Structure formats: structure tokens, C-alpha cells
Amino acid sequence: MSISPEAGADLTSHGPTELAELDIAPEVAEGAAPEREISVGVGDNIMEVKNLTVKFGGLVALDDVSFNIKRGEILGLIGPNGAGKTTCFNAMTGVYKPTSGQVLLEGESLGGRQQHKITRLGLARTFQNIRLFGEMTALENVVVGLDARHGTSVLGALFRVPRHRREERTAIERGMALLEFVGIAENAAVLSRNLSYGHQRRLEIARALATDPKVLCLDEPAAGFNPAEKEELMTLIRAIRSDGYTVLLIEHDMKLVMGVTDRIVVLEFGKKLADGLPAEIRNDPRVVAAYLGEPEDDAA
Amino acid sequence: MSTTDGPTLIPDAKAEQDAITRESNRTTRGGFFAPLADRWNRLSRPQQWVFLLIVVAIAYALPVLNPPLITSEPGNDWPITCLQMAIFALVAVGLNVVVGYAGLLDLGYVAFFAVGSYTAAMFTSPDSPYLHIPYLWTLPVAMAVAMFFGVLLGVPTLRLRGDYLAIVTLGFGEIVRILATIIPAMKGQVGFQNVGHPPGTAADGHPIFSNSNGTPWYWLTITVLIVILLLAGNLERSRVGRAWVAIREDEDAAEIMGVPTFKYKVWAFAIGAGIGGLSGALSAGATGFINNQKFDVQTSILFLAAVVLGGSGNKVGAILGGAVVAYLPLRFTAIADYKYLIFGVVLVVLMIFRAKGLLPARQRLLAYGKVTYARVAARSRAEPPSTAGTKIEGTAQ
Numbered sequence: 001m002s003i004s005p006e007a008g009a010d011l012t013s014h015g016p017t018e019l020a021e022l023d024i025a026p027e028v029a030e031g032a033a034p035e036r037e038i039s040v041g042v043g044d045n046i047m048e049v050k051n052l053t054v055k056f057g058g059l060v061a062l063d064d065v066s067f068n069i070k071r072g073e074i075l076g077l078i079g080p081n082g083a084g085k086t087t088c089f090n091a092m093t094g095v096y097k098p099t100s101g102q103v104l105l106e107g108e109s110l111g112g113r114q115q116h117k118i119t120r121l122g123l124a125r126t127f128q129n130i131r132l133f134g135e136m137t138a139l140e141n142v143v144v145g146l147d148a149r150h151g152t153s154v155l156g157a158l159f160r161v162p163r164h165r166r167e168e169r170t171a172i173e174r175g176m177a178l179l180e181f182v183g184i185a186e187n188a189a190v191l192s193r194n195l196s197y198g199h200q201r202r203l204e205i206a207r208a209l210a211t212d213p214k215v216l217c218l219d220e221p222a223a224g225f226n227p228a229e230k231e232e233l234m235t236l237i238r239a240i241r242s243d244g245y246t247v248l249l250i251e252h253d254m255k256l257v258m259g260v261t262d263r264i265v266v267l268e269f270g271k272k273l274a275d276g277l278p279a280e281i282r283n284d285p286r287v288v289a290a291y292l293g294e295p296e297d298d299a300a
Numbered sequence: 301m302s303t304t305d306g307p308t309l310i311p312d313a314k315a316e317q318d319a320i321t322r323e324s325n326r327t328t329r330g331g332f333f334a335p336l337a338d339r340w341n342r343l344s345r346p347q348q349w350v351f352l353l354i355v356v357a358i359a360y361a362l363p364v365l366n367p368p369l370i371t372s373e374p375g376n377d378w379p380i381t382c383l384q385m386a387i388f389a390l391v392a393v394g395l396n397v398v399v400g401y402a403g404l405l406d407l408g409y410v411a412f413f414a415v416g417s418y419t420a421a422m423f424t425s426p427d428s429p430y431l432h433i434p435y436l437w438t439l440p441v442a443m444a445v446a447m448f449f450g451v452l453l454g455v456p457t458l459r460l461r462g463d464y465l466a467i468v469t470l471g472f473g474e475i476v477r478i479l480a481t482i483i484p485a486m487k488g489q490v491g492f493q494n495v496g497h498p499p500g501t502a503a504d505g506h507p508i509f510s511n512s513n514g515t516p517w518y519w520l521t522i523t524v525l526i527v528i529l530l531l532a533g534n535l536e537r538s539r540v541g542r543a544w545v546a547i548r549e550d551e552d553a554a555e556i557m558g559v560p561t562f563k564y565k566v567w568a569f570a571i572g573a574g575i576g577g578l579s580g581a582l583s584a585g586a587t588g589f590i591n592n593q594k595f596d597v598q599t600s601i602l603f604l605a606a607v608v609l610g611g612s613g614n615k616v617g618a619i620l621g622g623a624v625v626a627y628l629p630l631r632f633t634a635i636a637d638y639k640y641l642i643f644g645v646v647l648v649v650l651m652i653f654r655a656k657g658l659l660p661a662r663q664r665l666l667a668y669g670k671v672t673y674a675r676v677a678a679r680s681r682a683e684p685p686s687t688a689g690t691k692i693e694g695t696a697q
Contacts, residue, residue: 148558
């Protein structure tokens, strides 16, 4: 179990990472993403959201929200329904153009960039409602993600230049390693629309990881999961972090959020309500009033 | 259809049995061609090559064989019918790149065909006052000019999607036809006579590539078609093909996964246009005459019908669809006047019973996918996966 040493050392202090639980070998994903270059040190801000405001007409969906994501952590973004979680997420990943404010990834502003360029800068996401390429096999889906790091031109592909062949070969190896990592390698050849729901969710994560992100954003990855599946998902998310990825997690399920995140940002009515360790958030009276006041079963 | 795929594992008896069981458990719609496709996929690579060579040999021999019942004579000259089928097949392969792979509905594809035809005519016909070049040179030139027009149309319009794009391409098709009518240099209905042909003179003093003899033109066209097929196959099994299919499946998700969707849509348009232009140049040379009458909307729709009929997304299906669409009116001359009605009915029926066309084969999008899938299948046989009953598609490619 070769856990990336710096990530482990800094973060196991808070955050319940029972490393012994990890039954997935992290070196698999290291084989899948060996060329990641991150200039930011562990624990420094890898992503900064500064005064982000999104207005739809007169409606203020996101009002002056600021927070940071530290390299190597799992940050939870929570809030009641309609609090602006997904809006925040979409504004961060370039789907919406923020009315004001900016988002920095490793100090580089993401504003005004095309979405595929944002992905290449190192920000990957999954979708709340699964959006795989249905007519493609699981492996092909992952290889589309890997293509984000490929350099073959159209002419190169047309005439099968050596670079193309090399990239195709390594793409299959890496793709299989990623499928192995999320635990669906035996379904590599299955069309993604024929995969079971849980496997589709895992495939989405594998596809996002394939783009070799610095920050991986998961939009409600546990939606529709039963408790056992949620448990497996938590293990997977921890394994992803142990490989040195930084994770932003949007989630409704409080048990999952409290169990897996290192730090939590709470949104309500488009504003940031609180920001802190899970234990602090759990006991914050404002948060309790806004969100956790309801019985936990309902929240889940 | 590439020579460079890795070796396929020769399946043992058990694998064969498994495959058969799996196929018999399939839940998707079967069809008259599905067993054929499955049998094809179970053949080993050398067997497939032998088979392909036979098919190619038959294709080349087709105009000479003149098989009874199938032949279009006496109504229409058989080699010319073959030529029309080959040209339509080539058009369908080109349009398939745009519609089948990238999922961009193009209702004005005839425009690129027209651009190719006019390029060939204006560079070779004695009616044209401009520079004259040998006919064979017009093939790449027509391709390049059509690609240029593809980019010209694509850059402003490919920000549109679905219906909107379809309307704009429909308009573009009409614009090209109307320009051919109103620009004096393009000679409207008078058109261009004696479009050039490849060099070579037969023993009797007539040129080999005469307009009345379809056979040499047919051979030229299917040779071009085979080259285009190999190149299109290379693109399909690369990041380009994957990008196109990803765009077709979910454009936003593709963009977010790092696919420069706009760039690849323009490429799809350009490549499709290039093939359209190429077939236009071949058609102009073979007919020897073009004017503005051939390039109407109906022809665009006929091209699209060929792709949809054959199986959108599958290049072999496109060839079949193109050949069928060209063949039927020439074989059954009695129905030729009703061909749009008949194709309309056929398409409706097809969409009800076989929504994915006659040959709905899935694209293979990985250059070395077959070996990998075989390995995965072998492994999951060794240790049966938890998801028993899930179809393994890899073996059915």
C-alpha cells in the first residue's frame, strides 16, 4: 500500500481516513496518471473561489461566495436543496459564466476559458445525472477522457503515425488500469448504457480521473445508492485522495459527507454559511438550524 | 477493415459456445443481418481477409458479370448502374462521417457534391475559359475546394445544434444551387459539356474512360472508395472517431471531458465535404456533363436516406444504403418516378422495425480494442463476474 506520503502525513490528522480499509492498490491509479505535475505544495490552496456571484436575470443564485480547496484534501460542499451547490459547481467548472468573481486553479484564472481547456488545466467533474457516452463501451468512455492528454492530430490519426499508435496502446493500458481502480474492469467491453447504475457512477469517476485532473469534482456521486454502495463509494473516494488527487464533493448524504471529507463548506440561499472541519460543522448552530435541524434520515 | 489490428485470439470451442449462448440471450432487436455480423466477428483475422478479398473481387467483377435478375438491363446500362451505385456509396460514406459519426444533421450535403462537380468541370471542360488541368488532378483539387467550403459553412454554423443546424445546411445547399444558376461563369442550365476524363486510349481509338462505358469509371470509383474506407476506418479507431461519437452521444459532456467539440465538428464537416466533393468530381467526369439541375434538395434528402437506410454510423451500412438507393430506381424503371414516395415509405417502415438501419453495427473506436476485449472476456470467463447476464459487447464487434 504505497500511499502518497505527503498527502497522507498532512491529512490523516483530521479526516477519518482508515487507510487499512483501502483494499484498492493505489499504484494502479499512479500507473494511470503518472505525469501529473502540480506546482502547489500539499496543504496549500490549489483552487481558490473568490467572491463568486452568479445571477440569472434578477435572481441571485450565488452571492459573493469565497472558499479555497487545499491540495490533497477532500472538501465537501453541502447545503439544503436550492442552496446553490450545483450553480457554484457549474460556475467553477465553466458551465455558467459567473456574473462577478473568479475561480483560480493553481493561480490561473478559469474565467473566459473554453470548457475543454479548463479540463486540460486540471479540473474534472462527474455529473449528478449520469452523462456517459451510452453507445460507447466502458473502456472507450475512459479513453475519451484520456484523449484530453493526447497530442495526435487528425492527420496523424488518418495515417496512423507512430505517435498515434503509441498513444492508442498506452491509452488502453491506462484505461484498463482506471477501470480496475474503480472496480469495473470486467465490464470494459460493455456498452456504458448497459452497465448497472452503480457501475455507471463508477465509470463516470474513472472517466473524470482519466483526464488526469488536479482537482476532481464529484456532483452527488452517491445519489441513488444504498448504504452498502455508499460505503464502497467512500472507500473509493478515499483511495482517490490517497493517490494524490484533490477532491471536491457535493453531496446530500450527511453520513457520507461527515465520513469522508476533511473540511466542509456550507451554502444556504446562495451564500456561504460556514466553513470548517466536519466536527465543527456538525455542531455549528447556524448549520444545524439551516440544514441539520431535520432528522438525519430525511436529509439522506 | 485495417491491416494493423493486432492478432485476434482464435476462440476455442468453449469460447465459441459461450459466445453462442451470449448471443442467444441477447435482449436487443435481432434482424436479418445481425447473425451475419456476429458470424463475421467470430472469424479470425486471416479468414476475414480472405472473405474481404473475395468480396472486393466480386465488387470489381460486378459490371462484367452482369448477373441475370439483378441486372438493370434492358432498361438501363448495367455498368452505368454499377457506377451510380458506387458513386452513391461514396457519397454515403462521406455523409456518414457527418451524420453517422458526429451526429450533425446535414440536409445540404449535395452542395459539396456540386462544388466537386463544378470544380472538375471548370478545370477540364472546353466550355470553361479558365485554366485547364488533367482530369485526375481535379480529384484532389475538388476535394480541397469542397473541404474549404465545408470549413466555410462549418465555422459560423457549427455553434448551432440539431434542428437549427439542419435548417442552415438546407439553406446552404440551396445557395450553392442558386449561385450555379445566377453566376454567369457557372453557366446555369447550359452547363458544361465534355468534362475531362483520365488519359488512355483503347485499341479502337476511343478513350478508355468514355462517357458511354461505365466499367472503367466504376473501377476507378470503387478504388477511390476502398482507399477512403481504409482512411475513414483509421479515423474511426482514433481519438478523432471517439471525439465524434462522444459529441454525438452528449456534446456538453464531451466538451467537459476535454474534447474540443467545435474543432472536431468542423473537421467532421470538412472531411465529409471533401468526400462529397470527390464523388462530385467523379460523377461529373463519368457523366461528362453537368448543369445546375442535378443539385436540388431532393438529392440531398436521397443522400441522407442512403445513410439512414444503411445504418447511420456504420460505413459498410452506408455503402449498402447508397448502393440500394441508387440501384432500385434504375433496376425497376417503372417505379423510378415514384422513388421518393417509395423511399419515404421504406424509411418509415424501417424506422418502425429497424430504427438503426439495415446494418446497425457499432463503431469500433479503439485501435487495439479487439485484443483488449478478448483478454477481458477471457478473464471474466476464468472468474465469472458478479454481473452475470450483462452482455459483453467486445466479442460482438
